[in-house]
Amino acid sequence: MTQEQHTSSHADAQTDENHIISERREKLKALRDAQRAGQGPAFPNDVKPQHKAEALFAEYDGMSKEMLEPLKVRASVAGRMMLKRVMGKASFATLQDSSFGPSGGRIQIYLNNDSVGEQVHAAFKHWDLGDIVAAEGVLFKTKTGELTIHADKIRLVTKSLRPLPDKFHGIHDQEIKYR
Structure with a gap:
Protein backbone atom coordinates (compact mmCIF):
# COMPACT_ATOMS: atom_id res chain seq x y z
CA MET A 1 0.00 0.00 0.00
CA THR A 2 1.41 3.36 -0.97
CA GLN A 3 1.49 6.30 1.41
CA GLU A 4 -1.22 8.03 -0.65
CA GLN A 5 -3.57 5.00 -0.43
CA HIS A 6 -2.91 4.68 3.30
CA THR A 7 -3.72 8.36 3.89
CA SER A 8 -6.88 8.07 1.78
CA SER A 9 -8.15 4.97 3.63
CA HIS A 10 -7.42 6.62 7.00
CA ALA A 11 -9.38 9.72 5.94
CA ASP A 12 -12.32 7.56 4.78
CA ALA A 13 -12.36 5.66 8.09
CA GLN A 14 -12.24 8.92 10.03
CA THR A 15 -15.12 10.34 7.96
CA ASP A 16 -17.20 7.19 8.58
CA GLU A 17 -16.58 7.37 12.33
CA ASN A 18 -17.44 11.08 12.41
CA HIS A 19 -20.68 10.33 10.55
CA ILE A 20 -21.59 7.60 13.06
CA ILE A 21 -20.83 9.89 16.00
CA SER A 22 -22.97 12.69 14.54
CA GLU A 23 -25.88 10.25 14.01
CA ARG A 24 -25.61 9.09 17.61
CA ARG A 25 -25.51 12.67 18.87
CA GLU A 26 -28.78 13.28 16.99
CA LYS A 27 -30.30 10.24 18.72
CA LEU A 28 -29.08 11.59 22.07
CA LYS A 29 -30.72 14.93 21.32
CA ALA A 30 -33.98 13.12 20.48
CA LEU A 31 -33.83 11.30 23.84
CA ARG A 32 -33.32 14.56 25.71
CA ASP A 33 -36.16 16.22 23.77
CA ALA A 34 -38.45 13.31 24.68
CA GLN A 35 -37.51 13.77 28.33
CA ARG A 36 -38.39 17.47 28.16
CA ALA A 37 -41.74 16.50 26.60
CA GLY A 38 -42.52 14.42 29.69
CA GLN A 39 -41.77 10.91 28.44
CA GLY A 40 -39.69 9.94 31.47
CA PRO A 41 -36.00 10.33 32.20
CA ALA A 42 -33.62 10.13 29.26
Whole structure:
Protein backbone atom coordinates (compact mmCIF):
# COMPACT_ATOMS: atom_id res chain seq x y z
CA MET A 1 0.00 0.00 0.00
CA THR A 2 1.41 3.36 -0.97
CA GLN A 3 1.49 6.30 1.41
CA GLU A 4 -1.22 8.03 -0.65
CA GLN A 5 -3.57 5.00 -0.43
CA HIS A 6 -2.91 4.68 3.30
CA THR A 7 -3.72 8.36 3.89
CA SER A 8 -6.88 8.07 1.78
CA SER A 9 -8.15 4.97 3.63
CA HIS A 10 -7.42 6.62 7.00
CA ALA A 11 -9.38 9.72 5.94
CA ASP A 12 -12.32 7.56 4.78
CA ALA A 13 -12.36 5.66 8.09
CA GLN A 14 -12.24 8.92 10.03
CA THR A 15 -15.12 10.34 7.96
CA ASP A 16 -17.20 7.19 8.58
CA GLU A 17 -16.58 7.37 12.33
CA ASN A 18 -17.44 11.08 12.41
CA HIS A 19 -20.68 10.33 10.55
CA ILE A 20 -21.59 7.60 13.06
CA ILE A 21 -20.83 9.89 16.00
CA SER A 22 -22.97 12.69 14.54
CA GLU A 23 -25.88 10.25 14.01
CA ARG A 24 -25.61 9.09 17.61
CA ARG A 25 -25.51 12.67 18.87
CA GLU A 26 -28.78 13.28 16.99
CA LYS A 27 -30.30 10.24 18.72
CA LEU A 28 -29.08 11.59 22.07
CA LYS A 29 -30.72 14.93 21.32
CA ALA A 30 -33.98 13.12 20.48
CA LEU A 31 -33.83 11.30 23.84
CA ARG A 32 -33.32 14.56 25.71
CA ASP A 33 -36.16 16.22 23.77
CA ALA A 34 -38.45 13.31 24.68
CA GLN A 35 -37.51 13.77 28.33
CA ARG A 36 -38.39 17.47 28.16
CA ALA A 37 -41.74 16.50 26.60
CA GLY A 38 -42.52 14.42 29.69
CA GLN A 39 -41.77 10.91 28.44
CA GLY A 40 -39.69 9.94 31.47
CA PRO A 41 -36.00 10.33 32.20
CA ALA A 42 -33.62 10.13 29.26
CA PHE A 43 -31.09 8.30 31.42
CA PRO A 44 -32.67 6.52 34.39
CA ASN A 45 -30.46 6.11 37.45
CA ASP A 46 -32.73 3.70 39.31
CA VAL A 47 -31.54 0.56 37.48
CA LYS A 48 -30.63 -2.22 39.89
CA PRO A 49 -29.97 -5.50 38.07
CA GLN A 50 -30.49 -8.51 40.32
CA HIS A 51 -28.33 -10.98 38.37
CA LYS A 52 -25.04 -11.30 36.52
CA ALA A 53 -24.78 -13.32 33.31
CA GLU A 54 -22.21 -15.76 34.73
CA ALA A 55 -24.34 -16.51 37.81
CA LEU A 56 -27.33 -17.29 35.59
CA PHE A 57 -25.21 -19.54 33.36
CA ALA A 58 -23.68 -21.34 36.35
CA GLU A 59 -27.09 -22.10 37.82
CA TYR A 60 -29.32 -22.70 34.79
CA ASP A 61 -27.26 -23.45 31.67
CA GLY A 62 -26.91 -27.12 32.62
CA MET A 63 -30.69 -27.56 32.71
CA SER A 64 -32.61 -28.81 29.71
CA LYS A 65 -35.31 -26.76 28.05
CA GLU A 66 -37.98 -29.01 29.58
CA MET A 67 -36.54 -28.63 33.12
CA LEU A 68 -36.17 -24.85 32.92
CA GLU A 69 -39.55 -23.95 31.44
CA PRO A 70 -41.81 -24.95 34.39
CA LEU A 71 -39.58 -23.08 36.88
CA LYS A 72 -40.40 -19.71 35.27
CA VAL A 73 -37.21 -18.15 36.67
CA ARG A 74 -37.27 -14.34 36.56
CA ALA A 75 -34.02 -12.55 35.81
CA SER A 76 -33.01 -8.91 35.80
CA VAL A 77 -29.77 -7.90 34.04
CA ALA A 78 -28.05 -4.83 32.65
CA GLY A 79 -25.11 -4.53 30.30
CA ARG A 80 -23.65 -3.22 27.07
CA MET A 81 -25.50 -4.32 23.93
CA MET A 82 -22.89 -6.19 21.89
CA LEU A 83 -25.12 -7.79 19.23
CA LYS A 84 -28.58 -6.97 17.91
CA ARG A 85 -30.77 -8.89 15.47
CA VAL A 86 -34.12 -7.40 14.48
CA MET A 87 -36.52 -9.71 12.64
CA GLY A 88 -39.80 -7.84 12.18
CA LYS A 89 -41.92 -8.27 15.31
CA ALA A 90 -39.22 -10.12 17.25
CA SER A 91 -35.65 -9.20 18.16
CA PHE A 92 -32.61 -10.67 19.88
CA ALA A 93 -29.82 -8.79 21.63
CA THR A 94 -26.72 -9.93 23.47
CA LEU A 95 -25.85 -8.01 26.61
CA GLN A 96 -22.41 -8.14 28.21
CA ASP A 97 -22.08 -7.31 31.89
CA SER A 98 -19.09 -7.16 34.24
CA SER A 99 -19.07 -10.86 35.15
CA PHE A 100 -16.39 -13.23 33.82
CA GLY A 101 -16.43 -16.91 33.00
CA PRO A 102 -17.27 -19.36 30.22
CA SER A 103 -20.08 -17.19 28.81
CA GLY A 104 -17.84 -14.11 28.69
CA GLY A 105 -20.37 -12.23 30.81
CA ARG A 106 -22.85 -12.34 27.93
CA ILE A 107 -26.51 -13.30 27.92
CA GLN A 108 -29.04 -13.24 25.11
CA ILE A 109 -32.25 -11.23 25.37
CA TYR A 110 -35.38 -12.00 23.32
CA LEU A 111 -38.18 -9.48 22.92
CA ASN A 112 -41.22 -9.10 20.74
CA ASN A 113 -44.19 -6.78 20.32
CA ASP A 114 -46.38 -8.93 22.58
CA SER A 115 -43.96 -9.01 25.51
CA VAL A 116 -42.70 -5.41 25.67
CA GLY A 117 -45.26 -3.56 23.54
CA GLU A 118 -44.99 -2.15 20.04
CA GLN A 119 -43.80 1.29 21.18
CA VAL A 120 -40.88 -0.07 23.24
CA HIS A 121 -39.94 -2.55 20.51
CA ALA A 122 -39.99 0.23 17.90
CA ALA A 123 -37.67 2.30 20.13
CA PHE A 124 -35.38 -0.73 20.61
CA LYS A 125 -34.91 -0.97 16.85
CA HIS A 126 -33.19 2.44 16.94
CA TRP A 127 -30.80 1.63 19.79
CA ASP A 128 -27.15 1.13 18.84
CA LEU A 129 -24.46 -1.39 19.64
CA GLY A 130 -22.60 -0.18 22.70
CA ASP A 131 -25.67 1.26 24.43
CA ILE A 132 -26.21 0.22 28.05
CA VAL A 133 -29.53 -1.63 28.37
CA ALA A 134 -31.48 -3.09 31.31
CA ALA A 135 -33.81 -6.06 30.76
CA GLU A 136 -36.09 -8.14 32.94
CA GLY A 137 -38.00 -11.30 32.11
CA VAL A 138 -38.24 -15.09 32.28
CA LEU A 139 -35.35 -17.43 31.46
CA PHE A 140 -35.82 -19.99 28.71
CA LYS A 141 -33.74 -21.94 26.23
CA THR A 142 -33.96 -21.35 22.50
CA LYS A 143 -34.22 -24.09 19.86
CA THR A 144 -30.42 -24.03 19.66
CA GLY A 145 -30.15 -24.48 23.44
CA GLU A 146 -28.90 -20.98 24.30
CA LEU A 147 -29.92 -19.58 27.68
CA THR A 148 -32.05 -16.50 26.97
CA ILE A 149 -34.18 -13.98 28.85
CA HIS A 150 -37.64 -13.45 27.33
CA ALA A 151 -37.88 -9.77 28.23
CA ASP A 152 -41.13 -8.24 29.41
CA LYS A 153 -39.33 -5.03 30.41
CA ILE A 154 -36.41 -3.45 28.59
CA ARG A 155 -35.07 0.07 28.68
CA LEU A 156 -32.19 2.16 27.51
CA VAL A 157 -29.99 3.21 30.43
CA THR A 158 -27.16 5.05 28.65
CA LYS A 159 -26.59 6.04 25.04
CA SER A 160 -23.24 5.16 23.47
CA LEU A 161 -21.87 8.06 21.45
CA ARG A 162 -18.81 6.33 20.00
CA PRO A 163 -18.95 3.11 17.99
CA LEU A 164 -17.38 -0.03 19.41
CA PRO A 165 -13.94 -0.93 17.98
CA ASP A 166 -14.05 -3.06 14.85
CA LYS A 167 -14.19 -6.62 16.10
CA PHE A 168 -12.69 -8.39 13.10
CA HIS A 169 -10.26 -6.01 11.45
CA GLY A 170 -8.61 -4.22 14.35
CA ILE A 171 -6.86 -0.90 14.04
CA HIS A 172 -5.65 -0.07 10.53
CA ASP A 173 -3.67 3.07 11.32
CA GLN A 174 -0.15 1.89 12.23
CA GLU A 175 0.62 5.06 14.19
CA ILE A 176 -2.36 4.58 16.49
CA LYS A 177 -1.75 0.84 16.69
CA TYR A 178 1.75 1.19 18.16
CA ARG A 179 1.09 4.11 20.52
